[in-house]
Structure formats: structure tokens, C-alpha cells
Amino acid sequence: MSKSVCIVGAGPSGLVAAKTLLHNAPKGHFKVSIFDSQPAIGGLWPTSKTDSGRLVHPLMVANQSRHTVQFSDLAWEDDAPQFPRAWQVGKYLEQYQSRYLNGNPDFELQLKSRVAKAEKRNDGTEGWKIHIQSGDSEEARDFDYLVIASGYFGKPIIPECFQNAKTSVPIIHSSQYRDLKGLLGEGKQKGGKILIVGGQMSGVEIAGTIASHLSSAINSLEQSDITGIDKYSIYHAIQRPIWVFPLYTTPEPTFAAAPFAPLDLGSYNINNRPRPLENTQGHISQEHANMVHTIFESSLGDQEQFSPLMMPNEQERDQPAYLAVSDWYSEFVRSGMITLSFGKVLSLEGDLVTLDDHGAQIDDIAAVVLATGFDPSPCVNFLPKQILETLQHSPRHYSQALALAFHGTHHPEVPNLGFVGFYRSPYWGIMQMHARFIADLWSGQTGSKSEALERKLQTDDSIKRTLNLRDDPRLSQFPMGDYMYLMQEFSEALSIPMHESIMPKTPTTSRNNLPLDTLTPARYPSPSDSPEAKAEAEKSLKQTRDIAVECLTTPRFVARGVFRSLLGTWRLERDLNSRLPSHPSGKFVGTAQFLLRERTSEGLQCVSDPNSIDTCDENGGGEDLEYLYIEDGEFKTSSGFGFKATRRYIWRYDSKKDTISVWFAKPDDQKRADYLFHEIEFEAPPLDDNKKREKGGWAAKAGHLCIDDYYNVKYNFAFKAVNLEKWSIEYTVNGPKKDYTIHGTYERI
CATH class of the missing domain: 2.40.128 (Lipocalin)
Incomplete structure (x- = not known):
């Protein structure tokens, strides 16, 4: 008899979970229902150029290339851009749904339907009673399993000093920014400083984006309808130096004639790391921190040319390195359109901001954009209090909110609850591995495959590791795990071998005289995939191989x-x-x-x-x-x-x-x-x-x-x-x- 599965969220995590349960588990083992509060699939990702109601702007360019933003069983079209825009990612997800889910009698999708509450059934089973709100109506349905695939971006974090600010200055979260007019209105201030708060990925990205919009408005053919547009500038409050990578980096940083390739082709080059891979995230020792800073500096050069605040000093090199991705940020810092200020914002009164850097102040604030991250708690707040206590939910630990087993997939004391993509990083391969893990765990695999999974579970220390990291002062930027290491871990647990090499013996890089051999999700096609799905993986591998060879042997990019x-x-x-x-x-x-x-x-x-x-x-x-x-x-x-x-x-x-x-x-x-x-x-x-x-x-x-x-x-x-x-x-x-x-x-x- 089929087991029923409720999946919360119709973004990439929910869709890949549904596909995997229906296509990679034994046929007929699961019936799957996805519920999502939005009117269309995609989660964060809009599905059209005009779909501006998501957390991601439809025209935002992804900060990982299509070789990472992919599932193994669906290749991008050959003519798709290397770095797709957000709406193109949404279209990819629509294509994924159409290929693997539409028309399947065991699949159900309910949009505009919010899971309001989940509770354990009281009939002696391990199942769930799920309460679903659709408009003004609510229904309760029984399911055998529950998968949380609603992501990690529950609600924007608004620091207390801005919640209580005595000011008429507009304050928005970075996820709300769409254009200058929406931020500044008609520009009644007639100029001033746009303050960006937050010095990690989203802070650098939004500062670079707003600077490019401001530059375009100032140098436009037509006069801007924002009064005094040329009198605005950007101030970015940061608390540590951050290494800023452009979308295309070079695998040969010592060459004056440097070749360029999408940044993740080099970042995930498995030939640059000894195997078996070790986890490089979590607690960061001083020695490891120094090594990473050195690697980043050799890749990017001396960032002091842009600003002294972008280059870590000797003491800062002992601390974990942080990175961000932006094509324009660094040069706008050099040009003076973006000014860096070091320190934590303590208060905003009127148009005056005070920092904790010896009382430093920034006046003439015209608008504030908060790149202060997200609280994932709303993504799980429909679970019963007792379950949240079992999962050791901690709302204040934003990057370690739940203590879950085997790299964020489940908890052994709640056997019919699974997580897919509850992971604060952008890696689609991990979502797919999460889904495969849950499918294997719940479908009762036998034989050598089951033994491999059991061995991994017996030695798993993910829950203990999460709890130890919660208040670690030397926590890495992405503590939930090293992408390449996690792919290796899931590969071994699920008996899914990695496609050993996708590159010919040449060309090679001068670093180690080995090819640029990039890890992608397509390196891990599932043995239970259909011939069609395996063909998609081969197509994707060819695309990655061809672009890597072209980047190293021609002037491409x-x-x-x-x-x-x-x-x-x-x-x-x-x-x-x-x-x-x-x-x-x-x-x-x-x-x-x-x-x-x-x-x-x-x-x-x-x-x-x-x-x-x-x-x-x-x-x-x-x-x-x-x-x-x-x-x-x-x-x-x-x-x-x-x-x-x-x-x-x-x-x-x-x-x-x-x-x-x-x-x-x-x-x-x-x-x-x-x-x-x-x-x-x-x-x-x-x-x-x-x-x-x-x-x-x-x-x-x-x-x-x-x-x-x-x-x-x-x-x-x-x-x-x-x-x-x-x-x-x-x-x-x-x-x-x-x-x-x-x-x-x-x-x-």
C-alpha cells in the first residue's frame, strides 16, 4: 500500500523531493502532495520577468553558475546564460515539474495553500495530521510522512536598533529592494547617503546592485525623475573585511593573460583538494583561517587597492575568512561611490547613524537597506512545541536553528519527519542528495545499499556538531558544511558513485598540472534514474566539460x-x-x-x-x-x-x-x-x-x-x-x- 507524503514548499527543494520519492523510490511506494502558500511554484525564484513578489528580484543574476544551480536529471538548454537570472531559474523549475511531476497520478500540487499546523496523529501510528489553509477555508488531512522543504528564509531579520529607530528615513530589508525610486521615492532629501547594513553575501551584493543603479541613473540619457540623483552616495557598514569574487574568476591568477571561467568551475575543482575530502567548514582554527585568506588573496589579488578596509590585517587573518560575489562592488568602492565604514550600527536618530567604532557617526542618511539575513524559524513554526524541543530549536542561532542528524536531513526520534534543503547555502546538489537520503531511509532499502547507509548513520555526529557550533566564536561563514565534502558524504551513504572525471587529460592548470575537473550535481546520477534522466546528466556533464576546455584554451569570457x-x-x-x-x-x-x-x-x-x-x-x-x-x-x-x-x-x-x-x-x-x-x-x-x-x-x-x-x-x-x-x-x-x-x-x- 502506498505511503502518503506531505511536502511543505514548492521551491527547488520541494520539487526535487517529490520527483525523487516518485521516480527513485520503488514504484508505487509513495503518494506525494505539495502545499505552497504562493500562487506559483518556485519558492524564492520568480517564474517570469514581472514576478516581483518573491524574496528574489526576477532580474537578479544568480551568484552560482548553471553548473551548480542544477539537478543532475535536468540539463540547462545549451544557449542558456552561464549565470541565469532569477526568472530563468524559475523557468528551469517549471520545466523540471513538467518533465517529472505533471500528469503523475501519485502527485498532487496545491498552491495558495499554507500549512498552518502539523500535529502527530493520535491513532497510534507515526503519521501526521496536517492543517491546510486555503483562503478563508481550512482542512485537516492525514499523511504518513512530512517533508519540510520550505527553505531557510523564514522572515527578514530587523536589528532592534532599527525596529525602535526615531526617524522618518525609509528602512527596508535587502530582499525588498527593487529599484531606486522604490527606495528613495521622489528623492525629497535631494541627495544623501544610502546606508547598507550587513557585510556578508547579501550586503555586498545589494551595495553593488544599488551602486550600478545609481551610476546608471546619473549617467542616463534622460534626466532622472529622482530629485538630486547625482547627490546620492552609498555607505556600507561592515564589521570585518570580506573577499569579493566576481562572477568570472581566473584559474591562472599569475597570468597577465588570465583566462576566465564561471567562478564555481574553479571553486569546486576536485583536483585542487586531496581525497577523501575533509570538511573545511564549522570551527575554523587560526592555521586554517590563515590558509584560506592566503588562497583568497592569491585568487583575487591585493584588495587594499580598493580600500584598506577590504584587506585583512595580520590579526584579522587569524579569524575565519568571509567571501561575497559581485561584479561591480570593488570598483565602486575604489571610485568612491561606495564608502566603507567599520563598525556595528548602534542607533539611527533622525538622519544620523552611530557606530560602535569609537562613537563614529554617519550623517545625512537618506535611506537604509538592511542586509541582515533571515530568521528560519517561520519555516518550522507549524510543528508542535514538543517536536521543536526534540529538534532543539533555537531561534537565536540563525545558522544553526535545528539540531538534525546526517547533515540536516532528519532526527532519529521523529522518524516520519524529513528535511530537504534546510541548509543555508545555495547548493542544489545538496537538496537533491537530501531528497535521495529521505527516499532511501523511508522506502526500506535492503542489501549492501542499506548496509552502507546504516554504517554512515552509526558514525554520524551531526546533532552533536551542530550544538557545539552554536556559540563557537570561530564559526565559519557557512557552518552547515562544505559543499564538496557533503556531496562525498551522501555519495558514500547512498551508494551513488561520483562520475570520476569529466575532463580530458589536457588542458591542465599550472597550479598542479591537472585538468580543471569541476564537481557538479550531474557528477552524481542516481543508479535508479530512468534512461532519460541519465541522458540529462550526460548532457550536463558535456556542457561543463566543453565550457571548461573553451575557457582554458580560447579567449572565452x-x-x-x-x-x-x-x-x-x-x-x-x-x-x-x-x-x-x-x-x-x-x-x-x-x-x-x-x-x-x-x-x-x-x-x-x-x-x-x-x-x-x-x-x-x-x-x-x-x-x-x-x-x-x-x-x-x-x-x-x-x-x-x-x-x-x-x-x-x-x-x-x-x-x-x-x-x-x-x-x-x-x-x-x-x-x-x-x-x-x-x-x-x-x-x-x-x-x-x-x-x-x-x-x-x-x-x-x-x-x-x-x-x-x-x-x-x-x-x-x-x-x-x-x-x-x-x-x-x-x-x-x-x-x-x-x-x-x-x-x-x-x-x-
Whole structure:
């Protein structure tokens, strides 16, 4: 007889739990019902560009690539972006539901239905009576099993000093931010400081996002409807230095011609760690903390170039390292749009904030955005008090709220209760392993598979470990477990072997002369998967293998790395050598600014067809960005005559083509693009000469015919770790009345 299962939550955890119970457990063993309070599946993840009612903005870019944001049994489409937007993740989940759940007679989905209360049945069984609210009605239903898959983001945490603040300044949580107008209104303050509180992942991400929105509004073609938009700035209150990773990092940080790849391809390279893997999270010793800081510094370079507060000192290197992901944050700190303040916020009165850093204060606060995390308690508050006591629920320990066995899956004293994805990290492979663990535990596996699971359970110390970590002053940023280690643990417990290697023997990285062999969920297809599901895993593995090889052997994503790193101000020196007396030789000295803004439509052929706009921007809503380039300085001829000189261009990045293009500005409106100057074409790297790649940057070329004059353009971009350190451009111009060479060098101020 089938056993009934109630799953709370129709996000990725709930959907993968349902699929696994219905497809990977013995056929007919379970009947599954999912209940979710929202009107659509997806949980945090919106399912359309206009679905703005979730905790995640639909246009937010995921901070892990599609090689991590995936289940083993569904590959992304080949043309999907490496870093999908939130609404595209929602579409992936809809596709997952359609493929594995829709039409299954043993599956039920009830949306707009909230699980209000769960209680143990009083008929002597281990089952549950679940009370479900739908609108004004409530019903009670009996189930044999209960799976909590409602995530870890119960409600935003609002620090007490902001709950009681005596102020009219708008205060929102980072999950509520959508745009500047929603935050600032009409800008009655006519400028001021936007305070970001919280220095972990969401604090850095939201500060970088708001800075990019502010830069775009200031440098927009049209006047902003927010009064005094150019008088706003961002202040970020942090309590520790944090290492900020861009979305694309380099597996070769010592190369001036650094290759770029999605950051998790390098982070989860199993060839960088000895096996069997050991858990790197939880309690962090001083020795381990120092080692991680050193690894991060070698990957990212010296962050003191952006701000001294971003670089840990010797004492801070003894403390656990923290990381965040943002393409724009660091350069906006360097440019001054984001100012860092060290200390914990004690109070907000009027528009004045006081920090605990020797009474430091920040005045003229125009708005506050709290990136202070989430309290997971609402995700479990429908459980009986006695059950919560058994689970040793502790509301004040946000990252260790429940003490659960075997890496967050269950508690042995509540045998018919399971957890999937109750894990404060973004790793979809763990959700899938949680679901497989629960399916095996409840379906009564026998034989060697059951023995392997039992051995793991006998040695499991997850509950004790959680309790020990709750007040540990040396707690890691993600204490619930090291992703790669946990995948290994579940692999051994469930007898699901890892696909040993997805890479050919070459190319290799210089670190250890081994391939970039990334761990992904698709490395762990279940033996009980259907042929269709296993084929999806193979497709996904091929995608990861192909992109890894391409990143190491071609200039793929180098344009992205260059474009990101151009933001801000550069010192420019340019020499002009003319071979004709009609054009004087001389030298230009000045600055070049790259001002970030949303892509404009001028000059783009695709906008002539309104229906084609989405095909020009695969990410829907402005992933493709541009810079307004402003150059100012003095040109002095070889004869000693000098005059002020200025230029304007528009630099654009096209994510679909992975190219940078340079456009002339219109003479009568120099914020607008006129017509294409050239596209930058990066040359293939010398794969057999690492010394050349270490010393020489990326060579690139372009060409442009201007009436009768031909511009032959050569570039060189030299990186230091992930950041562009210096670059140069050379024009050779030939025509009926022109014959000169221009060589310009750009270095950071």
C-alpha cells in the first residue's frame, strides 16, 4: 500500500523531493502532495520577468553558475546564460515539474495553500495530521510522512536598533529592494547617503546592485525623475573585511593573460583538494583561517587597492575568512561611490547613524537597506512545541536553528519527519542528495545499499556538531558544511558513485598540472534514474566539460573580465607620431572615466524590430551593460603648443556574443552612441608558452574604415589576478591625407 507524503514548499527543494520519492523510490511506494502558500511554484525564484513578489528580484543574476544551480536529471538548454537570472531559474523549475511531476497520478500540487499546523496523529501510528489553509477555508488531512522543504528564509531579520529607530528615513530589508525610486521615492532629501547594513553575501551584493543603479541613473540619457540623483552616495557598514569574487574568476591568477571561467568551475575543482575530502567548514582554527585568506588573496589579488578596509590585517587573518560575489562592488568602492565604514550600527536618530567604532557617526542618511539575513524559524513554526524541543530549536542561532542528524536531513526520534534543503547555502546538489537520503531511509532499502547507509548513520555526529557550533566564536561563514565534502558524504551513504572525471587529460592548470575537473550535481546520477534522466546528466556533464576546455584554451569570457574591470578612472598618456607635416605630433596626458549604465538603444540594429529586443538580450532586462567613456586632459604638440582636449565614446558588452564594441558619441549629444567604431577581437593565447602568458597580457585587434582613412587598432590588456592592471591601445591611421600612429597607455590612479 502506498505511503502518503506531505511536502511543505514548492521551491527547488520541494520539487526535487517529490520527483525523487516518485521516480527513485520503488514504484508505487509513495503518494506525494505539495502545499505552497504562493500562487506559483518556485519558492524564492520568480517564474517570469514581472514576478516581483518573491524574496528574489526576477532580474537578479544568480551568484552560482548553471553548473551548480542544477539537478543532475535536468540539463540547462545549451544557449542558456552561464549565470541565469532569477526568472530563468524559475523557468528551469517549471520545466523540471513538467518533465517529472505533471500528469503523475501519485502527485498532487496545491498552491495558495499554507500549512498552518502539523500535529502527530493520535491513532497510534507515526503519521501526521496536517492543517491546510486555503483562503478563508481550512482542512485537516492525514499523511504518513512530512517533508519540510520550505527553505531557510523564514522572515527578514530587523536589528532592534532599527525596529525602535526615531526617524522618518525609509528602512527596508535587502530582499525588498527593487529599484531606486522604490527606495528613495521622489528623492525629497535631494541627495544623501544610502546606508547598507550587513557585510556578508547579501550586503555586498545589494551595495553593488544599488551602486550600478545609481551610476546608471546619473549617467542616463534622460534626466532622472529622482530629485538630486547625482547627490546620492552609498555607505556600507561592515564589521570585518570580506573577499569579493566576481562572477568570472581566473584559474591562472599569475597570468597577465588570465583566462576566465564561471567562478564555481574553479571553486569546486576536485583536483585542487586531496581525497577523501575533509570538511573545511564549522570551527575554523587560526592555521586554517590563515590558509584560506592566503588562497583568497592569491585568487583575487591585493584588495587594499580598493580600500584598506577590504584587506585583512595580520590579526584579522587569524579569524575565519568571509567571501561575497559581485561584479561591480570593488570598483565602486575604489571610485568612491561606495564608502566603507567599520563598525556595528548602534542607533539611527533622525538622519544620523552611530557606530560602535569609537562613537563614529554617519550623517545625512537618506535611506537604509538592511542586509541582515533571515530568521528560519517561520519555516518550522507549524510543528508542535514538543517536536521543536526534540529538534532543539533555537531561534537565536540563525545558522544553526535545528539540531538534525546526517547533515540536516532528519532526527532519529521523529522518524516520519524529513528535511530537504534546510541548509543555508545555495547548493542544489545538496537538496537533491537530501531528497535521495529521505527516499532511501523511508522506502526500506535492503542489501549492501542499506548496509552502507546504516554504517554512515552509526558514525554520524551531526546533532552533536551542530550544538557545539552554536556559540563557537570561530564559526565559519557557512557552518552547515562544505559543499564538496557533503556531496562525498551522501555519495558514500547512498551508494551513488561520483562520475570520476569529466575532463580530458589536457588542458591542465599550472597550479598542479591537472585538468580543471569541476564537481557538479550531474557528477552524481542516481543508479535508479530512468534512461532519460541519465541522458540529462550526460548532457550536463558535456556542457561543463566543453565550457571548461573553451575557457582554458580560447579567449572565452576575457571580454567579460576586461569590461567588468574597466569601471572607474584611469590615468591616460597618449603619444601621437605623425609622418605628415600637416598633422602635428605630440603627447596627451589626462584621465579616462568609464561610467557604468544600462545599455541604451542608439545604433543597435535589433531595436528597429521591437519584437526582437529579447533576442538581443537573452537575459531580459539589461544584463548587457555599457560605459559612457569620458576622456579629459591636455594635448601638447612637439613644438610646445598645448590645448585642452576631450573625447567621448560608448563601450558596450554583448553577453550573447561575448564581445566588446566601441561606438562614437554623437557630436551634438555626447551621452548618446552614434555609430560603431569597432569590435574588439581577442587573439588566441599561446597555449604552449606559460611564461609569455605570465608576462604578456591579452592581445586584441580591431579595424575601422572612416571614409578613405583606415584605422588599424591593436590592444593589450594585462591582468593581475582577476583585475585589469594596465592596458594599451595603438592606432595606425592611413589615408590620402593621414599617416600617423597613436599609442596610449592606461594605468589605475
